[in-house]
Amino acid sequence: KNQVEQSPQSLIILEGKNCTLQCNYTVSPFSNLRWYKQDTGRGPVSLTIMTFSENTKSNGRYTATLDADTKQSSLHITASQLSDSASYICVVSAGGGTSYGKLTFGQGTILTVHP
Amino acid sequence: NAGVTQTPKFQVLKTGQSMTLQCAQDMNHNSMYWYRQDPGMGLRLIYYSASEGTTDKGEVPNGYNVSRLNKREFSLRLESAAPSQTSVYFCASTNEGGGLRGYTFGSGTRLTVV
Numbered sequence: 001k002n003q004v005e006q007s008p009q010s011l012i013i014l015e016g017k018n019c020t021l022q023c024n025y026t027v028s029p030f031s032n033l034r035w036y037k038q039d040t041g042r043g044p045v046s047l048t049i050m051t052f053s054e055n056t057k058s059n060g061r062y063t064a065t066l067d068a069d070t071k072q073s074s075l076h077i078t079a080s081q082l083s084d085s086a087s088y089i090c091v092v093s094a095g096g097g098t099s100y101g102k103l104t105f106g107q108g109t110i111l112t113v114h115p
Numbered sequence: 116n117a118g119v120t121q122t123p124k125f126q127v128l129k130t131g132q133s134m135t136l137q138c139a140q141d142m143n144h145n146s147m148y149w150y151r152q153d154p155g156m157g158l159r160l161i162y163y164s165a166s167e168g169t170t171d172k173g174e175v176p177n178g179y180n181v182s183r184l185n186k187r188e189f190s191l192r193l194e195s196a197a198p199s200q201t202s203v204y205f206c207a208s209t210n211e212g213g214g215l216r217g218y219t220f221g222s223g224t225r226l227t228v229v
Contacts, residue, residue, distance in 0.1 A: 004157065034217070043119070043205050043220030044158075089157070103218075105157030 002027040004092050004106035012112045017080055021109045023073040023090030031095035031102075035064050035075050038087040038108065047075070047088075077111075085113045117141050121206050121221035128196040128228045136191040136224050138206030144219070146209050147189035148173075149181060151202040152223075158205065164189055196228045 004025045013019050025033070032051045036044035048057045048064040050073075056065045061078045077084055087108040094102040122137045140147065145166045150158040160173030164183040178200060180192045189208075193200060206221040 041222070043207075043222050045220070046217035049217060103158075103160070105159070107155055107157050 002092070002094060002104045004090055004104050006088075006090050006106040006109050008109060009107070010110040010112070012114060013080055015080060015082060015113050015115050018076065018078050019080060019111065021075045021077075021088050021090075021111070023075070023106055025071050025073070025090070025092045025104070025106075027092040027094050027104050029095040030068065030071075031093040033064075033066055033073050034091040034093070035062070035073075036089040036091060038089055040086070044089055080111075080113045082113050082115060085111060087111070119206055119208055119219050119221035121204075121224050123224060124222065125225050126227070128193075128226065130197060130228060132196050133192065133194050134196065135193075136204055136206075136226075137188070138190065138221060139188045140206075140208040140219070141187065142208060142210075142219065143186070144208035144210050145186070147183065148207045148209075148218070149179075149189070149191045150205045150207065151175065152205060153202050161191065161204075193226075196226075198228045200226065201228045202226060 007022045034049045035047040037047050038044040047059050047062050050057050050066045052068050063076045066073045087110050089108045090106040092104050119140045148163040149161040152158050159175050161179050162173050162181040164170045167186045170181050182190045204224045207218045209218045
């Protein structure tokens with residue numbers, strides 16, 4: 001069964017500090033991995049999308065890494081801001097034909113940034 | 116603003132009542148999806164529509180029906196609501212078809228069944 005596991009479940013940091021969120025997956029065949037940010041009461045918004053051949057991708061203060069051999073990904077947030085408080089969701093897309101309906105979502109890491 | 120619009124944002128139903136969740140996108144996307152999000156769990160796919168005129172079951176379709184009314188609109192119907200259907204429902208759309216464009220999500224409908 002395809003699965004995506006994220007850790008930690010929740011994290012509290014002080015404003016200005018860095019943090020790293022983890023994602024392990026068992027989706028096969030692998031197509032791509034995405035990180036989404038979900039603010040409270042809102043839908044998820046895409047941060048990065050990485051394919052098998054990409055090891056790292058940045059979007060401002062967000063940097064995602066992918067190790068396709070160990071099936072692990074991380075999302076690093078630099079110089080955190082209060083607005084970074086949200087749930088961060090790792091999503092893996094299965095390959096093989098069309099990707100319709102083949103996204104597997106992690107349960108999310110809830111990040112809280114305190115002043 | 117371009118995007119995915121869901122209505123209503125909040126709804127309380129009594130067990131056995133029916134209702135339809137509406138979703139519309141103005142990005143000319145071919146594919147549309149309905150997900151549910153429950154505490155401590157990842158989003159789970161209920162139904163999807165790869166293109167206008169087609170619909171298919173996802174991971175958790177029981178108790179739901181869908182209609183792809185046209186390219187813009189994709190509705191989700193609960194014929195006889197049950198407490199287990201208390202959840203936050205998200206509609207999403209994409210032109211992906213195996214590519215790398217992102218999925219655009221609506222803001223969600225918070226449904227409580229009592």
